Amino acid sequence: MGILDGLNDKQYEAAAHVDGPQLIIAGAGSGKTRVLTHRIAYLIDACDVNPYNIMAITFTNKAAGEMRERVDRMGCFGAESVWVMTFHSTCVRILRRYIDRIGYDTNFTIYDSDDSKSLMKAVFKKLKIDPKFLKEASVLREIGRAKDELLGPTEYEEKYMADFSKRQYVECYKEYQTQLRNNNALDFDDLIRMTVYLFKDCPDVLDSYQERFKYIMVDEYQDTNTAQFELVRLLASKYRNLCVVGDDDQSIYKFRGANIMNILNFEKVYTDAKVVKLEQNYRSTPAILNAANAVIQNNKGRKDKALWTDREEEELVKIKKFPTGLDEAREVVAEMCKRNSKGIAPFGDNAILYRTNAQSRVFEEQLVREGVPYKLVGGVNFYARKEVKDLLAYLKAIDNAKHDLQVKRIINVPKRGIGDTTVQKVQDFADDNRMDFYEALTLAEQIPGLNKAAAKLVNFTEMISHFRETLREKGIAATFKELLADTAYEEEIIQADEENSEDRLQNINELFSKVVAFEEENPEGTLSEFLEETALVSDLDSLDENVSAVTLMTIHSAKGLEFPSVYLVGMEDGVFPSYMTINSESEEDLEEERRLAYVAITRAQDRLQISYATSRMIRGETQYNPKSRFLREIPAKYCEGETGAGDDYTAAKTSTYLGTATRSKAMDELHANPYALKPGFVPKKRQGLYGNKSVSQSKPVTFQTGAALAVGEKPAYEEGDRVRHIKFGEGTVFSIVKGPRDYQVTVDFDQAGRKIMYAAFAKLQKI
DNA sequence: CGTACTAGTCTTTTT
């Protein structure tokens, strides 16, 4: 039978195992997705399993999407009815149907971390807790941890009854959960937890899902937390056809509750489990693989394994040392430019990986300066940006007036003279009369003490109900358009005229495109369904591999991805491993960090460069850190360039930089002033304690930015013209349309694709 | 009620 042809022996063994529990230990790059998809095909075609009875669970939407695509491509009959989803979306799906069985309304809302934080603030206020004494974030972290461990407020209280120091956490947790329930809302962690409760409380519901999911597969099993483990255990307990895939060496989410014991103890929980190890790596060169193995071998609690490859040796791992973080960024970008122009590697082959998001900035600045296209993953999630959240809040308020938090968010955005005191009066009235905030708003004229504000509130509710009418009659996109027009939201951004105005307008356009796309794809789709889609996506999900641009992201985000050429930067003790783990004295924390290093190294296919800097600006101060201990763990025989230990400043001391440090401000200047970077512009030299050889070599920028137009002024280019943009590079003007306030220009960029922008902000240059 | 300034926090990673 041909379904499993082309798999190696181990892969075959794993894919052909059908009944009973199975643990697949899949090393980095060992083809685990391949095994999973082939196993699904095997179940359907060779074992006559109904595709409807197969479930594959992943952590990210991106992984789910890829799996979906590959399953569909196997071409098995009925493959589209295989359930391929993330943990979170699976739970939402189940809860929307059955959560009323445990006392919630099925049209519950999902709170993101921002919402949770606002709610916690309200909790503090109510309990009269001084935020200086206790941090909202730390309480939320504690609650999240409790929820990951399936401890509700009551269980949590019981467990820590004797612990006086947890007293306030208990109070906060109880109040927080009460308020969530009052708002008919669930936070992220509740999604999993409530599904587990539902299954435990309602055996008939559990049974129906056990009958549905007779064959269960879990990807990235090493990242499961206790709640997720329990969820899977319950679902699989009837038929016991549970196949989990993971790699204990890539467990890097302990801080989020992941319990590495779930994978290490799998064989103890399922004593009859079949265990298969995939150790052949199809991704990296021997040098890269050996380096990775050498590092991870320093960890103790791990399943014994060693990846191998039959690839030919090509290049050794490159180790580079730089005087400063700025030099590092400059040289890395220069190297990529060189390799690109020589035709060795297009920009899209490269990834820059770092420990923390904050490290991306220097690289961004250099990439912008050199006109290199790049994709930045992480930082602020698209749906978490202020303007996007504002507009989504409008849509949520239009969709369902019970979204108190959302209504309050936008009641005075843009400014319409409704202040905190007014809001508080309305809230008090609502509390006294036991009604929703929005309901109270509609009765503004009956609320005592509002005076002039009442009329403003009436205007607001009338506007919302008008939008509701539009929604019913003309659909989501039309409502969105009207929303923009009536609230003059964009005008406010244009008027404020901040340096990121253009980005913000662009985000609005992007959100609008998403609305339009949703409506086109789901002609019958409701606004609620659209909003649901936006609740569970991350920045990573939008990463487009078809665009040839350098990728910048944290190592965490890079898990599961691969790149021909990887630059692993900031390899210094105190940066990576982070300051926190070095000081924590806990060997476990350091081991988690080492696994992170392992993940980073194994992302590289053909070429890996690891670099560190003697001094580096962190949070406004210059730090001198020694080379990373992980770097020292790589034997010199796999490397070229700087190797060995102890060739640099080893006393990890911190000192504040003297003199006026001229931090590179390329980005800021580009946004603030279109003339800031003229060809030939050379940044001010940075004079530090260390001689800085490369500063004076700074190349002129490769592009010129266009002049700023006044809002509404006709641009100097026409349809069909070739133009250049600061960020997106070159493109062709598709259309120029005169909008109500300004010309809207649509450009098809060679790299970045089609963008719609306002002429006054785009600063396009005809070429 | 809105604005302008100040002080404090953040930085480990995020579905």
Added chain:
DNA sequence: GACTAGTACG
């Protein structure tokens, strides 16, 4: 250094 929340003042 950058962002945010909080405060004082008009």
